[in-house]
Amino acid sequence: MPEVTDERPYHHGNLRAALLDAAERVLRDHGADQLALRDLAREIGVSHAAPRRHFPNRQALLDALAVAGFARLDTTLRTAMAGAGDDFPARVRATMTAYTRFATDNAALLELMYTCKHRPDATLIVEAAEAPFGLMIELILQGQAQGMLEAGDDTARIGIVLFATLQGIAALINGNFVDPELLDGLVETAVEQFLRGARPIS
Known part of the structure; x- marks a missing residue:
């Protein structure tokens, strides 16, 4: 079976701001329990590892x-x-x-x-x-x-x-x-x- 890779881009023009905006939308619509870095990365269109450049974990995102x-x-x-x-x-x-x-x-x-x-x-x-x-x-x-x-x-x-x-x-x-x-x-x-x-x- 061929290896599945995440081909979405790692870079984003203003990733931190985009993550915070997306996170606030999820928070408003679904609550803090539904916030996940991987899901936010998918929504923004970056690799699942990209958000960790700014937020090492979920709590860091919530604090921000x-x-x-x-x-x-x-x-x-x-x-x-x-x-x-x-x-x-x-x-x-x-x-x-x-x-x-x-x-x-x-x-x-x-x-x-x-x-x-x-x-x-x-x-x-x-x-x-x-x-x-x-x-x-x-x-x-x-x-x-x-x-x-x-x-x-x-x-x-x-x-x-x-x-x-x-x-x-x-x-x-x-x-x-x-x-x-x-x-x-x-x-x-x-x-x-x-x-x-x-x-x-x-």
């Missing part, structure tokens, strides 16, 4: 997806915040809206991001996560400096409450407990409650 996800979340939040100008309530509203839309538009990716972040030795993912979460802390510090939030309150504690609110709304939408069409209204209510509950006591 998580890092890319946090980078994209950071860009999303910064773009939304920049578009809101200097007005603190507008920046809060833009940030909360941007986060929840990212979380509901990329539910599988977000779950992977947080799962990988808490895996042992996930240093690169933890570092990637610091940017978007640091942005939220900066937003709270701005509110305190402008007198919109209670000065002297534990910034991290306020940030955790804000994050928990956003995650809770996203989880309700992603879990099909709440109609996605209610998202914007829920975020608006959350914004109003956050600003009212954290403002200085007169």
